[in-house]
Each structure stands twice: as structure tokens, then as C-alpha cells.
Amino acid sequence: MTAQPAKKLLVLPGDGIGPEVMREVTRIITWLEEKRGLSFDITEDLVGGASLAEYGEPIRDEVIEKARAADAVLFGSVGDPRWNHVGFDKRPELAILKLRQELALFANLRPAKVFDALVDASTLKPDVVRGLDIMIVRETVGGIYFGNPRGIETLPDGSKRGINTEVYTTSEIERVARVAFELARKRSGRVCSVEKCNVMESGLLWKEVVTDLHAREYKDVGLSHMLADNCAMQLVRNPRQFDVIVTGNLFGDILSDLASMLTGSLGMLPSATLGAADSHGKLPALYEPIHGSAPDIAGQGIANPIAQILSFAMLLRYSFNMQDEGQLIEDAVSNVLESGLRTADIISDGKTRVSTSVMGDAILGELDKLQK
CATH class of the missing domain: 3.40.718.10 (Isopropylmalate Dehydrogenase)
Incomplete structure (x- = not known):
């Protein structure tokens, strides 16, 4: 050989x-x-x-x-x-x-899985986190961390203003959503897309693009949508309702850290960025x-x-x-x-x-x- x-x-x-x-x-x-x-x-x-x-x-x-x-x-x-x-x-x-x-x-993949031996290490009740196995797919090269214009400027009155811009394109959203749908096909077959379409145009575009992609290529996968603030609450209230969560850079950063603590410690969780x-x-x-x-x-x-x-x-x-x-x-x-x-x-x-x-x-x- x-x-x-x-x-x-x-x-x-x-x-x-x-x-x-x-x-x-x-x-x-x-x-x-x-x-x-x-x-x-x-x-x-x-x-x-x-x-x-x-x-x-x-x-x-x-x-x-x-x-x-x-x-x-x-x-x-x-x-x-x-x-x-x-x-x-x-x-x-x-x-x-x-x-x-x-x-x-x-595409950053952050699994939040609770080992049976660590059920009691979580700050949540054991019956809430036992068997938890979530995959959070976070977009990592777009959104507010990379959008322009950005910076700190001095205003005419001498005060300052900090600027960061949330920007996403159709292709950027589609490629990370595909990763989430493909992962879901190998798991429990459910994707929850998370944004803030109620107050952000970038969030509205995100929801539209993910919905269209699902209809064209992934009808076999279940798709739901959730606002980011509600998702944070639901991760603490009933985290096992989720299988794969797909979201943008900023919300993914926050929600994946929140989900990590469901497992008991940040020291337990790996990630892959593809x-x-x-x-x-x-x-x-x-x-x-x-x-x-x-x-x-x-x-x-x-x-x-x-x-x-x-x-x-x-x-x-x-x-x-x-x-x-x-x-x-x-x-x-x-x-x-x-x-x-x-x-x-x-x-x-x-x-x-x-x-x-x-x-x-x-x-x-x-x-x-x-x-x-």
C-alpha cells in the first residue's frame, strides 16, 4: 500500500x-x-x-x-x-x-454540545440542557466587523462619533446559509435563521435571501426564522428546540458565546472556520x-x-x-x-x-x- x-x-x-x-x-x-x-x-x-x-x-x-x-x-x-x-x-x-x-x-461552526457527565456543570437546570446538541453557523468575513465606512471622527463641536456599518450581499448570505443547510441534512434537518429584520435592512435582506435559497434548493430541510434578541432568550429558555442556527457576524459572536455557557464552560467548546x-x-x-x-x-x-x-x-x-x-x-x-x-x-x-x-x-x- x-x-x-x-x-x-x-x-x-x-x-x-x-x-x-x-x-x-x-x-x-x-x-x-x-x-x-x-x-x-x-x-x-x-x-x-x-x-x-x-x-x-x-x-x-x-x-x-x-x-x-x-x-x-x-x-x-x-x-x-x-x-x-x-x-x-x-x-x-x-x-x-x-x-x-x-x-x-x-463560515464559523460552533457546536454547543453537553456531555452527559457535565450536565450539572451548566448554570441551567439539568432537564433543560441534558442532551443539548446545537450547531451555530456564524458568518465571519462580512457584516459590521468588516463593513465600511468605519472609524472614529471628530465633529465640528469637538465631540467624537464612532461609526461601524452592517453590510451583507446576496452571495455572502447564500454561501453561509448553504453551509447551514448542508449541515442540517446530516443532523436533525432543521435550520433557524437569525437576524433583526424588524429594525435593520441588512436583516431583512438576510431573511429574504435565506428564504429564497431554501425554496430553491433545500425544501427537504425545515426552516424557521427568529429575531436575534428572541433567540438569545430562547437559548436560555428552551435550547433543545434548536438544531442548526445560522446568523451574521455580530449576532453569531454573541449567541455562540451565550450557547457555550449552556454547556458549563467556555473551556469545553471547539470551533471550525471554513x-x-x-x-x-x-x-x-x-x-x-x-x-x-x-x-x-x-x-x-x-x-x-x-x-x-x-x-x-x-x-x-x-x-x-x-x-x-x-x-x-x-x-x-x-x-x-x-x-x-x-x-x-x-x-x-x-x-x-x-x-x-x-x-x-x-x-x-x-x-x-x-x-x-
């Missing part, structure tokens, strides 16, 4: 707890190479505050080109209070925004946990590595079509949680608190058991 070429993976640990949680993923990559015969060609580089400290900018053009050349990008986190004084165009967070924009990564496949079938993609850099706990060895590990599992599934390996990692995480091991963010009475590296040890141990 001819050996498969190594998968080219760009690893960008970033700031804060990023390097700590990424370290546990690299251990799993080594395990996959040794125990499953897989091969990865890994390149690592700096982004965010780490890049600012070394090169004076949050991401270099060279790193963007490495991302283009890679089969997938595994991202940690960016953000460091040491750089709060820098200009808006130099802030560490610009690294992730620029990667999304330059690689045309327009572009359109090229003529050769290559899918530009970046994978990252949705938690931030958490500088307040960086270097203490107490961060939860599970979101980063599950982001890698998503990478295996979506970019490399390694469904078995992705499932293996997810099963190992589930088994460790069932055993009662917990990092500080998900600790509860009667459970055993462990460090970042010990959680990694336990997941590797479960992988060994599942491999046999």
Missing part, C-alpha cells in the same frame, strides 16, 4: 493559555502518528501578542502565506493586556480577523477553541485543554476526512469526563481536580484503551 502524504498543518498557539492547551494537542498528534500510522508535516509560528513582541505586528504576511499553503490551520488564542495601549490596527486580535479575511474563511473548496477540492480551514487567551490563569497549568483538543478532532473530520480518528478523540474526552476528572473551570463536588497536563495524560490513556 502506498503511504499517504503527510498532512500539512500550521500550528499557531498564540497568547496566554494558548501554548499550554496546544501542547496537549501536539501530544495527541504524536500518539496518532505512533499508534495510527498517520503522518503530519507541522509548522509552528507566532501570532497575536507573541508576534507583536517579536516582530512588531500581530501577524506577518509570511504567516498568512504559510496558512494558505497548509492543509489546515490549528489556532490557539490571542490577546494580551500588555498590548492594550497599541493602536486599533496593531491589537493582537487582528491576527484572527486577518486570517479569516485573507483566507476567505466565511472557506470554499478550490478546484482541487482543498478546503481552506482554521480550527480554534472559542475561549480566549485567559491571561489571568496563563502559566499556572490549570487551563482546560479540551476545547483545543476537540477543535483538533473537528480538524480531522472536516479537513482530513478522518472520521474514525475524530470520533476516537471525542470518545476519549467523554470517557475521561465520565471518570470524574475535571479542570478548575468544570470542577464540582465529588470530582477530582486536575491540571492541564494531567487532563492530557488521562485523554491519552483513554486513547490507548480505545485503540486496543
